[in-house]
Amino acid sequence: MLVDEVTITVRAGNGGNGSVNFKRNGQTAKGGPDGGNGGNGGSVYFQGVNDITALSVFSYKKVIEGEDGVNGGRQNLYGRNGKDLIVKVPIGTFVTDLISKETFEIIDEDTKILVASGGKGGRGNNEFKSATNQTPMYAEPGEPGEVKKLFLELKLVADIGLIGLPNSGKSTLLSILTNAHPKIGDYPFTTLEPNLGVYNGLIISDIPGLIEGASKGKGLGDKFLKHVEKTKILVHCIDSNSQDIKKDYKLIRKELEDYNPELLKKREIVLLTKKDTQDEKTLKEKLNLLKKLNKRVFAISVFDDASISYLRPYLEEVS
Ligand SMILES: Nc1nc2c(ncn2[C@@H]2O[C@H](COP(=O)(O)OP(=O)(O)OP(=O)(O)O)[C@@H](O)[C@H]2O)c(=O)[nH]1
Ligand SMILES: [Mg+2]
Structure with a gap:
């Protein structure tokens, strides 16, 4: 099952604490301050990946955490910075910050998008010495990493x-x-989740x-219409067994329009399917009916290779 919606919490790494320490060696019992700074927490970035299944890891991993910075040490030892975390998110994912309501889209594989900034490391007591205070007894704590609650929604491209x-x-x-193996059944709503296949790229x-x-929202409804919003071609399948081809056609067009009128502007290929179930005369009549509604109409049957071959070049006209 394709995971196309997830809500996750992203927490960047906390900054390490600054250290309070004083030099000690053979000569000095109590030397100057030498507490080092804490390291910065690791930030969390999103980066696009060409893999539509990449959201599936979040169905069991709901909290994504960046690495914390290490605390500062004595002898001015800086704590190590936490490593940044780069999370791969499918191209075509819309990310919504559920608190600020900000949104952005993952559009390519090259851009790293900062999602949560790591907390700054705290300064050690060495940084606080001054003319008036040679022995500062305090250091800064590390700042907490940013925490975001995000809704990720893949709109398939x-x-x-x-x-x-x-x-x-x-x-x-x-x-x-394509090489996809979707479930096929002689009953409505066999398909419950979108299936994808790759045909000539x-x-x-x-x-x-x-x-x-x-x-x-009726039936499986609008939850899936979003998947066709970005397609370049709509292939509208109509069962040739239907008693009212025209009504079937118009019903689907009306739903597209009600969901988003822009969908009607897309190039549409109409397929009269299962043509092997019709006698020639009826098929011709039904085909002619559809031709009045759309110029690109093809009768196909999966048992007739020629009808599928004939269709192929039209599917490739995506640009
Ligand atoms: N005779 C014949 N049957 C076909 C043809 N194409 C599909 N079928 C049958 O039609 C039925 C429905 O096919 P599906 O591909 O599951 O239909 P669907 O549009 O995906 O259906 P949903 O997922 O429920 O929306 C199955 O029993 C198929 O075997 C065809 O060209 N000829
Ligand atoms: Mg189906």
Whole structure:
């Protein structure tokens, strides 16, 4: 199951405490102060990774912690800084700070984004000596590392989105075009979580079937429509067994519009699926009906290789 939403706590490392110490050796019983500074706490960064499954580690690891700085020591010994922690987050993840409500998106693999700053190390007592106080008895404590509560939501950057009513053959098509092995069943809502496959370097996402009211959360609803918001092509699957092809088509278009009208502007390919189940005359009639609604209509069957081959170049027209 693809993990596409997680809430985590990120805690950067605390700064190490400064030390209170005085020189001691053969000559001096009580020398000047030589307590060293504490090290800075490690910061936590997010960095993009081209791996849509990378959020899954957070389903069991909910608290991410940076390394603490080490306390200062005697003889002006500085505490070591805590190591920074770089957390890999899938490209296309939206991060929301649940307290400040700030948001940002992970867009590439190159940018390191600072999420929580490590606490500054405290100064040792050596730094506090002055003309009036040669023996300061205090040092600074390290500052605590920043703590953030974050909501991470992966909006998949798929190139092609398979949409349609339940049972229209979306997952079957994904399994034919890509190396994905989605569950396929002769009943609605076989797919409960989005499936992804890679076809000629393009990511195809197969989402659960949409029904009337999906945009308002009905069925599996709007939870998955976000996965098609960024796709370049929508592949709209319509079961040729349907008694009312036009109604099916319009129902899905209406849900897209209600969710986000921009979705209607995307290039759409319409597939009349399972064409092997129809006699030639009926198929032609149904195909013609759809052609009045959209120019890019293809009748396909997974049992007819030629129909799939014919479709392929159209899927590749993503740019
Ligand atoms: N005869 C025939 N059956 C097909 C074809 N494509 C898919 N099917 C069958 O149609 C049924 C539904 O297929 P799925 O791929 O699970 O449909 P889906 O659109 O992913 O369904 P949901 O996940 O429920 O939305 C399965 O029984 C498939 O075997 C086809 O080209 N011809
Ligand atoms: Mg399915």
